[in-house]
Amino acid sequence: MTPELRVDGRRMVADLRELAALTSDAGGAQRVAWTPTWLAARAWLRERLAACGVAVEHDAAANGWALLPGHPGTPTLALGSHLDSVPDGGWLDGALGVVAALEVVRSAAEQGWREATLALVDWADEEGARFGHSLLGSSAACGLLDAAAVAELRDADGARFADVAAAHGVAVAAMPEASERLAQVDALLELHIEQGPVLEAAGRALGVPRGAVGVERLRVVFAGQAAHAGTTPLPLRRDAGAAAARLALAARDAAATAGGLATAGALRLEPGIVTAVAGRAELLVDLRHERQQELLALRAAVERAAREIAADERVEVEVAPLWATPAVAFDARLVAALEAAVAADRGAADADSGAAGADSGAAGTSDAGSRALVSGALHDSVAVARAGVPAAMLFVRSIGGISHNRIEDSAEDDLVAALGAYAAAVSAAARIVEPR
Numbered sequence: 558m559t560p561e562l563r564v565d566g567r568r569m570v571a572d573l574r575e576l577a578a579l580t581s582d583a584g585g586a587q588r589v590a591w592t593p594t595w596l597a598a599r600a601w602l603r604e605r606l607a608a609c610g611v612a613v614e615h616d617a618a619a620n621g622w623a624l625l626p627g628h629p630g631t632p633t634l635a636l637g638s639h640l641d642s643v644p645d646g647g648w649l650d651g652a653l654g655v656v657a658a659l660e661v662v663r664s665a666a667e668q669g670w671r672e673a674t675l676a677l678v679d680w681a682d683e684e685g686a687r688f689g690h691s692l693l694g695s696s697a698a699c700g701l702l703d704a705a706a707v708a709e710l711r712d713a714d715g716a717r718f719a720d721v722a723a724a725h726g727v728a729v730a731a732m733p734e735a736s737e738r739l740a741q742v743d744a745l746l747e748l749h750i751e752q753g754p755v756l757e758a759a760g761r762a763l764g765v766p767r768g769a770v771g772v773e774r775l776r777v778v779f780a781g782q783a784a785h786a787g788t789t790p791l792p793l794r795r796d797a798g799a800a801a802a803r804l805a806l807a808a809r810d811a812a813a814t815a816g817g818l819a820t821a822g823a824l825r826l827e828p829g830i831v832t833a834v835a836g837r838a839e840l841l842v843d844l845r846h847e848r849q850q851e852l853l854a855l856r857a858a859v860e861r862a863a864r865e866i867a868a869d870e871r872v873e874v875e876v877a878p879l880w881a882t883p884a885v886a887f888d889a890r891l892v893a894a895l896e897a898a899v900a901a902d903r904g905a906a907d908a909d910s911g912a913a914g915a916d917s918g919a920a921g922t923s924d925a926g927s928r929a930l931v932s933g934a935l936h937d938s939v940a941v942a943r944a945g946v947p948a949a950m951l952f953v954r955s956i957g958g959i960s961h962n963r964i965e966d967s968a969e970d971d972l973v974a975a976l977g978a979y980a981a982a983v984s985a986a987a988r989i990v991e992p993r
């Protein structure tokens with residue numbers, strides 16, 4: 558029987574508050590990657606880890622790694638998230654996952670827990686806030702980085718990424734070598750705030766996403782005939798704007814039928830004046846679904862609707878792919894371990910409150926919420942899962958579903974419960990993950 562790790566949730570919260578005080582101003586968290594405040598956050602983490610005898614190293618893509626070796630023959634479990642934030646960001650996005658990993662590593666060091674090698678990871682530049690490339694460090698580690706293109710990225714002041722990276726000791730051409738470090742990892746667990754309203758609406762503190770949605774983005778251009786708004790009878794129009802409007806609604810209907818999401822978030826009409834029928838309409842559509850096959854079926858349905866609407870409105874249509882990323886499922890064993898830890902926490906909470914009634918330990922009830930949960934946002938763990946490394950995430954309830962904002966918050970009791978479940982899942986993962 559593997560000894561359980563005991564962790565101190567209040568100590569984690571105190572650390573999070575200290576980090577926030579150190580790296581925030583009146584506008585919110587300012588830990589934007591490749592800035593002095595980000596480096597200050599990383600220096601703070603390095604000091605915290607040094608205090609428990611663990612050193613931080615950086616891979617070729619500036620991802621921070623801190624290893625606490627386990628007994629020989631035990632698996633290597635990566636634990637972490639990202640210290641960088643958006644400008645005027647919140648105190649928990651990313652920081653929670655890193656400081657939770659710090660608390661787990663520190664507790665393991667204190668207790669002599671050696672059932673796995675723990676590899677704290679602080680991914681570099683998850684947000685892409687300065688240079689516009691999200692998941693920069695994890696993409697490099699996962700072999701998904703176009704180093705030549707990334708080198709030429711510019712920030713708002715015109716600074717070139719390759720120069721800024723070099724000033725931080727990173728050679729862009731060498732960034733893909735970060736995969737060597739990730740190759741030593743047998744599984745990855747990330748604790749993160751939900752950044753959405755689903756858990757709060759379900760009345761649940763914690764949830765385990767089954768995976769991450771796939772995304773298909775399309776540019777749809779309808780070409781009709783610009784015409785006078787007063788002199789052209791409705792039946793004689795070739796109205797590209799009307800076609801685009803119909804497609805926006807058709808995409809929404811198709812997504813509702815498929816159990817996915819469709820967002821027609823951008824529409825440009827030409828000539829774009831109130832007195833002319835639009836001769837040209839460009840509609841951008843973002844489609845998401847948690848299952849790849851159904852995502853592709855949804856895209857096909859939208860493309861079919863575009864052609865039917867074009868024929869009906871007597872306009873031409875062209876559909877072009879803009880960007881896509883496939884749906885990915887998290888590792889089933891890790892998801893099960895996290896769900897068991899969440900259910901145990903719920904059982905304990907019910908016992909504490911004396912409410913050992915219909916809901917206590919009711920796996921069926923508690924699972925209903927988590928089964929509905931999928932990550933709709935970008936996360937480093939999603940990139941890692943796509944790269945074939947077993948990975949899973951634990952989400953904690955966000956107050957009001959708000960994130961990327963200084964009012965981003967979660968209840969302290971929720972954060973403490975999240976750390977407890979996370980540590981229990983780490984203990985479980987040490988038993989079930991096989992070392993390579």
Ligand SMILES: [Zn+2]
Binds near residue numbers: 639650651683
């Ligand atoms: Zn994040």
